[in-house]
Every structure is written in C-alpha cells, then in structure tokens.
Amino acid sequence: xNKTLQSLALAASLAAAGAAAAQTPAKETPPSPAxxxxxxxxxxKHFVLENGLSVTLVNxxxxxxxxxxxxxxxGNSYEKASEVWLGDLTGxxxxxxxxxxxxxxxxxxxAQMGGQVDIGVGTDTASVSGSSLSEFAPDxxxxxxDLALNPKFPAxxxxxxxxxxxxxxxxxxxxxxxxxxxxxxEVIYGDHPYGRIFPTEAQVKGYTLDQAxxxxxxxxxxxxxxxxxAGRFDTAAVESxxxxxxxGWKKGAMSHPAPPRPRSERAVxxxxxxxxxxxxxxxxxxxxxxxxxxxxxxxxTNSVLGGYFSSRMTANLRESKxxxxxxxxxxxxxYRDAVWAQNADVTTAVTGASLKEIFYEIDRLQAGAxxxxxxxxxxxxxxxxxxLRNSDRAGIIGQLEFINFHGLPADYxxxxxxxxxxxxxxxxxxxxxxxxxDTKTAIIAVGDRxxxxxxxxxxxxxxxxxx
Amino acid sequence: MRHRTLxxxxxxxxxxxxxxxxETLKIPFEYHKLDNGLKVVLSKDTTAPTATVTVYYNIGFRxxxxxxxxxxxxxxxxxxxxxxxxxxxxxxxxxQKNGGVMNGxxxxxFTNYYQVVPANTVETVLWAEAxxxxxxxxxxxxxxxxxxVVKNEVKVNVLNQPYGGFPWIDMPMAxxxxxQNAHNFYGDLAELDAATLQDAKAFFETxxxxxxxxxxxxxxxxxxxxxxxxxxxxxxIKSSVLPARPDISEPxxxxxxxxxKEYLEAPRPALAVGYHxxxxxxxxxxxxxxxxxxxxxxxxxxxxxxxxxDKGFTDExxxxxxxxxxxxFDINGPTLFQAYLFHDKSTPASTILDAFDAEVEKLRAxxxxxxxxxxxxxxxxxxxxxxxxxFYGFGKANxxxxxxxxxxxxxxxxxxxxxxxxxxxxxxxxxxxEYLRKTNRTILTVPGKPEPPKVSxxxxx
Numbered sequence: 037x038n039k040t041l042q043s044l045a046l047a048a049s050l051a052a053a054g055a056a057a058a059q060t061p062a063k064e065t066p067p068s069p070a071x072x073x074x075x076x077x078x079x080x081k082h083f084v085l086e087n088g089l090s091v092t093l094v095n096x097x098x099x100x101x102x103x104x105x106x107x108x109x110x111g112n113s114y115e116k117a118s119e120v121w122l123g124d125l126t127g128x129x130x131x132x133x134x135x136x137x138x139x140x141x142x143x144x145x146x147a148q149m150g151g152q153v154d155i156g157v158g159t160d161t162a163s164v165s166g167s168s169l170s171e172f173a174p175d176x177x178x179x180x181x182d183l184a185l186n187p188k189f190p191a192x193x194x195x196x197x198x199x200x201x202x203x204x205x206x207x208x209x210x211x212x213x214x215x216x217x218x219x220x221x222e223v224i225y226g227d228h229p230y231g232r233i234f235p236t237e238a239q240v241k242g243y244t245l246d247q248a249x250x251x252x253x254x255x256x257x258x259x260x261x262x263x264x265x266a267g268r269f270d271t272a273a274v275e276s277x278x279x280x281x282x283x284g285w286k287k288g289a290m291s292h293p294a295p296p297r298p299r300s301e302r303a304v305x306x307x308x309x310x311x312x313x314x315x316x317x318x319x320x321x322x323x324x325x326x327x328x329x330x331x332x333x334x335x336x337t338n339s340v341l342g343g344y345f346s347s348r349m350t351a352n353l354r355e356s357k358x359x360x361x362x363x364x365x366x367x368x369x370x371y372r373d374a375v376w377a378q379n380a381d382v383t384t385a386v387t388g389a390s391l392k393e394i395f396y397e398i399d400r401l402q403a404g405a406x407x408x409x410x411x412x413x414x415x416x417x418x419x420x421x422x423x424l425r426n427s428d429r430a431g432i433i434g435q436l437e438f439i440n441f442h443g444l445p446a447d448y449x450x451x452x453x454x455x456x457x458x459x460x461x462x463x464x465x466x467x468x469x470x471x472x473x474d475t476k477t478a479i480i481a482v483g484d485r486x487x488x489x490x491x492x493x494x495x496x497x498x499x500x501x502x503x
Numbered sequence: 504m505r506h507r508t509l510x511x512x513x514x515x516x517x518x519x520x521x522x523x524x525x526e527t528l529k530i531p532f533e534y535h536k537l538d539n540g541l542k543v544v545l546s547k548d549t550t551a552p553t554a555t556v557t558v559y560y561n562i563g564f565r566x567x568x569x570x571x572x573x574x575x576x577x578x579x580x581x582x583x584x585x586x587x588x589x590x591x592x593x594x595x596x597x598x599q600k601n602g603g604v605m606n607g608x609x610x611x612x613f614t615n616y617y618q619v620v621p622a623n624t625v626e627t628v629l630w631a632e633a634x635x636x637x638x639x640x641x642x643x644x645x646x647x648x649x650x651x652v653v654k655n656e657v658k659v660n661v662l663n664q665p666y667g668g669f670p671w672i673d674m675p676m677a678x679x680x681x682x683q684n685a686h687n688f689y690g691d692l693a694e695l696d697a698a699t700l701q702d703a704k705a706f707f708e709t710x711x712x713x714x715x716x717x718x719x720x721x722x723x724x725x726x727x728x729x730x731x732x733x734x735x736x737x738x739x740i741k742s743s744v745l746p747a748r749p750d751i752s753e754p755x756x757x758x759x760x761x762x763x764k765e766y767l768e769a770p771r772p773a774l775a776v777g778y779h780x781x782x783x784x785x786x787x788x789x790x791x792x793x794x795x796x797x798x799x800x801x802x803x804x805x806x807x808x809x810x811x812x813d814k815g816f817t818d819e820x821x822x823x824x825x826x827x828x829x830x831x832f833d834i835n836g837p838t839l840f841q842a843y844l845f846h847d848k849s850t851p852a853s854t855i856l857d858a859f860d861a862e863v864e865k866l867r868a869x870x871x872x873x874x875x876x877x878x879x880x881x882x883x884x885x886x887x888x889x890x891x892x893x894f895y896g897f898g899k900a901n902x903x904x905x906x907x908x909x910x911x912x913x914x915x916x917x918x919x920x921x922x923x924x925x926x927x928x929x930x931x932x933x934x935x936x937e938y939l940r941k942t943n944r945t946i947l948t949v950p951g952k953p954e955p956p957k958v959s960x961x962x963x964x
Contacts, residue, residue, distance in 0.1 A: 150882060
C-alpha cells in the first residue's frame with residue numbers, strides 16, 4: 037500500500053491508437069501472420085495440507101530461478117477504523133526477525149541464495165514473497181515458512197518502523213495520483229476499510245507491539261493462506277520441504293472482509309493542489325466483480341474503451357487532443373467488489389475539455405456497438421497478454437492467486453480464451469450501458485482549484501471538498 | 504501442441520539440481536551484418552511461443568542537438584506517428600491486434616523500439632519496423648500533437664511530482680560537466696515547443712539508418728527463416744554517412760560538489776550521492792558492480808543495514824549504476840554510481856553522510872573478506888538472470904542489442920558471469936579507493952518543506 041517515489045525510465049511512448057485514418061490504397065500491406073502456435077498452460081501440482089494450507093507447485097521455464105508467494109487473508113481490509121496500516125506494521129515487524137533469526141540474518145540468508153524475501157500488505161491479502169536461484173528452492177521454502185510461522189516481534193524495532201511509516205505516509209500524500217485514489221476510495225466506500233487507504237499520523241504513531249501481535253494472531257493462519265512455487269526446481273524436494281515447514285502452522289479459520297456497500301452518484305470532488313500544472317482525474321463507479329458472469333465481457337469492453345493503447349480514450353485524449361500522456365481505464369477487483377475507472381493526468385487548462393471527451397467516449401460506446409475489427413483487436417491483445425502472463429513466474433503465480441482469491445472455477449484459465457472469443461460487439465455495447473453508467477460516476481479532480489473549479493462545474497454537482 | 508512441463512522436465516534431467524550445483528547460463532545466438540551495415544542478432548529460446556523483436560538506434564539523448572533538449576525522446580514519439588505504409592498509430596494497432604505488447608524508450612546512448620509478440624507474427628513486425636526505418640511520413644499536426652503529449656509526460660513524471668526530477672534527472676545534471684551528459688534530457692518545455700518538422704527530418708536522416716542500428720529477434724524462432732525476412736525487408740534500406748560522434752568524455756573530477764534542490768512540495772528531506780563510475784566493461788567496472796551489491800542492493804547490503812536497520816535514518820536506500828535509466832550494460836558513455844534516500848528533518852543530512860561514509864571507507868581501507876565477495880557474486884549472478892527475464896524476456900534482447908551496438912560483440916552476454924568471478928578483494932579495494940573518493944562525487948540535498956508543528960503523544964507498547 038505504501039508507494040515510494042516512482043523512478044521512471046523515460047518510458048516512452050506508446051501509443052495509442054486510433055482514430056483510424058482511412059487507408060490510402062497505394063500503400064503496401066503488412067505480411068499476414070503465420071498460423072498461431074498452440075499454447076499450453078503450465079500444469080500445476082496442487083495439494084492441501086491437513087491444516088488447510090493450499091499449495092500449488094508450477095515447474096516451469098528454463099531460467100534457473102524460483103519464485104515463492106504465500107498469500108494470507110491479512111490485508112488492510114481486516115483492519116478496524118482505528119487500525120489503518122496496522123496490518124502493514126505487522127508485516128514489517130514480521131520481517132524484522134523470527135524466533136531463530138534476526139532481520140539481518142533473514143536478509144543474509146536470502147541473499148546467499150541469490151534472492152530476497154519480503155512481506156507486503158495489500159488491500160485484501162498480505163504476502164510473503166521470495167525468489168532465489170533454483171538450487172536453493174527448498175531452503176527458500178523454509179525461510180518463507182519461518183517468517184510466516186515464527187515471527188519474534190522485536191520490541192526494539194517498533195519505534196523505527198513507525199517513524200518510517202509516518203515518513204512514507206507524508207510522502208505518499210504529496211503524490212497527486214495517491215491523493216486522487218484516496219479521495220475516490222473515500223467517496224465510493226465511505227466507512228468501509230476499502231474507503232480508507234491512509235491512516236492519520238497520530239494513528240501510525242499510536243500502534244503498539246501488542247496490537248501488531250494480536251493482528252498477526254487473528255489473521256495469519258494456514259487455512260487463510262495459499263502458497264505458490266513457480267520456476268525451475270526439484271519438485272519432490274520442494275514438496276517435502278513444504279510439508280515439513282508448513283505442517284505445524286496453526287489451522288485458524290478463513291474469514292472474508294465484510295462486503296462494502298459502495299455508493300454511486302454523479303458528483304465532482306476537487307482536491308486542491310494550488311499551482312498544479314496538471315489535474316489528476318479519476319472518473320469511476322462501482323461495478324461487477326471478478327466472479328460475475330459478465331466479468332470477462334466487461335473486461336473486453338474496458339479494453340475497447342480505455343484499457344490499452346489502441347483504445348478509444350487514448351486515441352482521443354492523447355493522440356487526437358494531446359491533453360495527456362498516459363490515460364488508462366481499468367476494472368480493479370477486490371473481494372466480491374470492483375470499481376471501473378478512467379484515469380488521466382491532464383494539463384490544467386484542459387481539465388474540463390478532458391472530462392468532455394471522457395464522457396463523450398463512454399456515451400459513444402453506449403450508443404453503438406464497436407466494429408468487429410475493433411473488437412477483434414482488443415480480444416487479440418487480451419489473449420496475447422494472457423499468454424505472456426502465463427509465461428512468466430510472477431505472472432503464473434498472480435494468475436493462480438487471482439482465481440483462488442476470487443473463488444473462480446478451476447477451469448477458468450482453460451476457458452479464458454473461449455470466453456474472451458465469445459464476446460460480441462452487441463455485448464460490448466450492452467456492458468457499457470449496464471456497468472459504466474455515466475450518470476453515476478464520481479469525478480475526482482486533484483488540481484489547482486482556482487483554475488479548474490469553473491471548468492469542472494458542468495460535469496456534476498460539487499461533492500464535499502477534499503483536504 | 505507443445506507440452507511445456509515435458510520440456511522443463513527434460514531440461515532438469517540434463518542439469519540435475521543438486522543443492523550446491525550452480526548453473527552457468529549460456530545464451531545461444533547468431534550474429535550477422537547486412538551489406539548496408541545493419542547488425543542482426545538472433546537468439547532462439549523455446550520456453551514460450553512468443554518472440555521479442557527490437558530495433559536499437561545508436562543515438563540517445565546524450566547526443567541530441569544543443570538548443571533542442573528532449574528532442575531525442577520527442578523524436579522517439581514521432582516514430583509512432585506514421586511511416587510510408589502505416590499511418591499515425593497504425594504501427595501500434597498492428598502490434599496490439601496481433602496480441603503483442605510494445606514500447607519505445609530513449610536512453611543516454613540509444614533509442615529503442617521493442618515488441619513482445621506471439622511467435623507466429625514475427626515477419627509482420629519485422630516488415631513494420633523496416634517500414635519505419637525506411638522513412639517517416641509525419642505532418643505538422645502529428646508534431647504538435649506529440650509535443651503536447653511529451654509535455655504532459657514531463658508534467659506527470661516531473662513537474663507535478665513532489666520531488667520533481669530528483670535524483671534521476673537532477674544528479675546527471677549536477678555531477679557532469681560536459682553538456683552532452685549534463686543537460687536536461689527530458690527537455691525544457693520551451694525547447695520541446697521549438698522543435699520543427701525540419702529538425703525531425705534532419706535527425707531521422709542522420710541517425711535512423713541501418714548502419715547505425717541493430718535488430719534483435721529472440722524467442723521461439725527459426726533463425727534461418729528470420730534472417731531471410733530481415734534481409735528481405737531491411738536489406739534494401741540505404742545506409743547513411745554518419746557524422747563524427749561528439750566528445751562525450753567527462754573530465755576527471757577533483758573536488759567534491761554539493762547542490763541543493765528546492766522542491767517546495769517535498770514533504771521530507773532527501774539526499775543523493777553520485778560517483779562517476781569506471782569505464783564500462785573494464786575490470787574495475789565489474790568490481791564496481793560488486794561494490795554496488797555489497798553496499799546498496801538488497802536488505803543484506805551494508806548501507807541498508809547501517810542507515811535503515813541500525814540507525815533508522817530512512818526506510819530504504821535506492822540506487823545503483825545507471826540504475827534509474829537502465830542497467831550496467833545498456834549504456835556506453837560516462838555513467839554514475841548513485842545512492843539516494845528520503846529522511847526526516849530531525850536527522851541532518853550531515854549525520855546520514857557520516858554513517859554513509861563510514862561504510863564506504865571500510866571498502867577503501869582494506870580488502871573485503873572472501874565470504875563478502877562470494878555473496879556479492881551470487882547476488883550479481885541472480886541479478887543478471889533477472890535482467891535477462893525482464894519484460895517477458897525482452898531483457899535478454901536488451902543485453903544482446905547493447906553488446907552488438909556498443910561492443911560489436913553480442914557474445915559478451917555469455918562472459919559476464921566469468922567477469923564477475925574474476926574480481927578479487929584487492930580489486931574491490933583499489934576500485935573503491937579510486938572511484939569512491941569524496942572528490943569524485945556530487946551530493947544533492949532536498950531540504951523539504953517546513954514540518955507543521957508536532958503534537959506529541961505518549962506511545963507505549
């Protein structure tokens with residue numbers, strides 16, 4: 037959840053797409069691709085320990101490396117209103133030592149395997165992740181287990197970690213994209229944990245070692261967890277290392293966060309950032325989650341609208357108007373919950389003009405189905421990136437966890453290609469009408485209030501001001 | 504249909520993974536040069552039915568025209584605006600509708616265009632890359648549009664960020680003295696606006712020629728067939744007369760430099776230290792890369808242990824050699840070894856520097872022990888594999904392209920592990936003495952905006 041300053045390569049360009057100019061007949065056309073080659077998903081080996089830990093091993097690839105991910109239902113959504121980022125402090129403390137290793141010894145052990153091990157805390161899940169050279173895979177399993185099962189919670193590290201979190205909080209809140217996300221979540225989710233991505237400074241400073249330990253005791257347990265190992269490794273050795281290292285973990289009981297009741301009404305929320313040269317826009321609303329029967333058609337619809345460079349939003353906002361560099365839309369999923377949103381950082385003077393184009397594109401898709409060719413492009417892109425995701429250790433783990441976390445059918449990946457292929461132009465139009473209802477979108481604008489207030493007024497009643 | 508689990512099993516059978524059996528990776532490749540000077544590297548890898556197709560031009564922002572800061576990068580955008588047979592944005596659409604991902608980037612010493620695509624579409628992509636190497640077809644509207652896009656890119660990544668260009672743009676500008684290395688490579692907005700179609704035409708004709716480029720295709724390919732396509736589509740493109748390259752050398756630095764960056768919205772102070780690195784591919788350069796592993800990379804590193812774990816000055820120390828804009832090997836000219844961090848007002852930068860220097864001085868005072876060096880070598884090997892895998896295997900093509908472009912020897916990719924192995928404790932010390940001297944460095948500080956008054960609250964645990 038904490039994001040440090042981005043260090044970006046001059047990522048350039050890309051592009052976008054677009055507003056297709058008619059072909060001049062005299063031009064050469066590209067040679068057609070050969071027949072596609074078959075792609076077989078890597079075959080996972082799955083088993084469940086007696087304490088309920090779900091284990092998936094995927095022996096894949098030629099690179100002599102291995103990745104491990106242990107995902108636990110211990111994310112921020114399990115925090116009370118008075119506990120925001122307590123889950124983070126818990127994870128940080130777990131990384132500072134086990135009953136047999138100090139934090140420094142953990143780091144050194146991982147480095148000696150040519151890897152690292154870390155704990156991350158996300159909205160719904162916390163994770164212990166590690167990587168190493170292949171020859172150390174069983175040792176890496178043991179190290180990951182040690183962090184998850186035997187944390188020491190050293191009192192000596194608490195004040196330092198809290199000071200780090202205060203600093204991270206302060207830096208995160210100065211970042212316009214994070215400011216926008218904070219407001220968006222607050223507007224959509226209100227008091228639900230999904231509605232609070234940042235604690236107060238006083239909260240962070242007030243947490244105690246006992247609170248962190250209690251959060252760990254309540255949430256870190258085998259039946260709340262899923263373990264994945266992907267890469268090149270000796271399967272038998274890893275399986276026996278998993279059984280030996282994790283069988284003693286307490287069983288616990290699975291629980292899901294309380295379902296949110298997301299709010300959805302058309303209004304504009306300005307977060308003032310005096311003097312800002314750009315306005316950070318989010319236009320979005322709650323939508324169907326990953327387990328819904330329309331989730332894949334909606335994902336295809338999102339691609340057409342703003343989900344990739346060849347999308348309509350990019351063609352318009354970037355390649356036609358030059359208002360922004362990297363507009364994108366996405367469906368972001370949480371447990372039995374999702375939002376759709378269009379994001380764009382636009383030059384301050386064209387804040388209103390950008391909103392006009394965003395709504396124009398939503399309305400246009402609702403008013404008419406895309407052409408077969410436009411839809412085919414979006415589908416092929418999604419299927420191409422599906423193959424890429426499943427050709428990569430971290431991608432494989434991410435895909436499998438996505439399915440397990442959302443409780444999707446076991447054949448989800450095998451049917452994915454057919455389900456994407458089955459989406460028709462008419463369905464895309466219907467999805468846009470049904471799930472991207474722009475009479476209900478919240479509009480977040482982080483920017484120079486003086487310069488943008490009049491520009492955004494036509495797009496909805498003013499919501500309560502931000503900070 | 505291929506059975507990838509079977510492939511993996513065979514690979515393992517060939518090289519059994521005992522607990523201590525370290526592997527050395529050998530990347531297969533072919534290297535060719537066409538009559539027009541185009542370098543070609545092909546590398547077969549059947550892990551997945553995908554391929555990387557990339558073209559690197561030997562022109563980066565270091566050598567863009569004076570008075571036109573940011574032009575190399577703006578030009579990269581223009582390469583997506585139209586060629587002889589593909590109109591504005593049709594290149595991108597062609598790649599994406601075939602299920603591929605793509606991008607371009609502009610770095611110190613090259614501009615690259617890359618695609619990761621289903622392997623059955625390689626010929627289509629090669630045709631499209633050759634088409635835009637043959638000629639640009641853009642108009643004033645395209646240029647104006649991309650000037651707007653690039654200015655928005657600079658705003659979103661720099662001008663509207665609390666720490667602006669710290670340190671990735673600020674440090675090269677502060678540490679270097681030669682304009683080639685020390686100008687604002689993202690571009691002053693006014694100079695971006697000043698660019699003309701004529702500038703674009705001249706830049707294209709000068710630098711975007713086959714004898715200033717390398718094509719790399721890696722992945723699930725038939726090298727013979729792929730080379731045939733490259734000859735067919737790129738072979739007819741005329742070479743150009745390349746201008747003499749400007750002097751990009753940096754003078755030996757003899758005094759420590761200090762600079763202050765006032766970012767008024769930065770909520771906390773920040774500190775960066777940059778040292779000129781040894782010349783690329785020398786023994787000292789590999790030693791410097793291991794010093795980076797010892798000092799800076801990973802939570803086991805000495806600076807993390809000292810500044811984060813022991814002193815609690817910060818939560819992270821970032822940096823490396825050319826780490827902000829690439830890696831060790833995808834740069835040709837002078838580069839920096841840099842470390843940076845964010846801290847609190849309650850700790851003065853001088854206090855952090857003292858602790859930083861204590862770690863650096865240990866490396867200068869005595870040779871490291873064998874265990875320390877062995878650990879750095881294991882980390883470097885693992886780092887190298889990660890680099891090769893980056894962006895769905897594009898990272899391997901990036902290394903092959905860099906070694907072909909800068910060294911005329913893509914085979915260097917298979918010598919790196921051995922070069923790391925050769926480094927001795929004595930060479931680490933010698934390199935630290937020469938390159939980690941204070942007179943070889945630049946210190947940048949961001950003071951951060953004043954902190955609001957604090958309300959103290961009792962804390963217990």
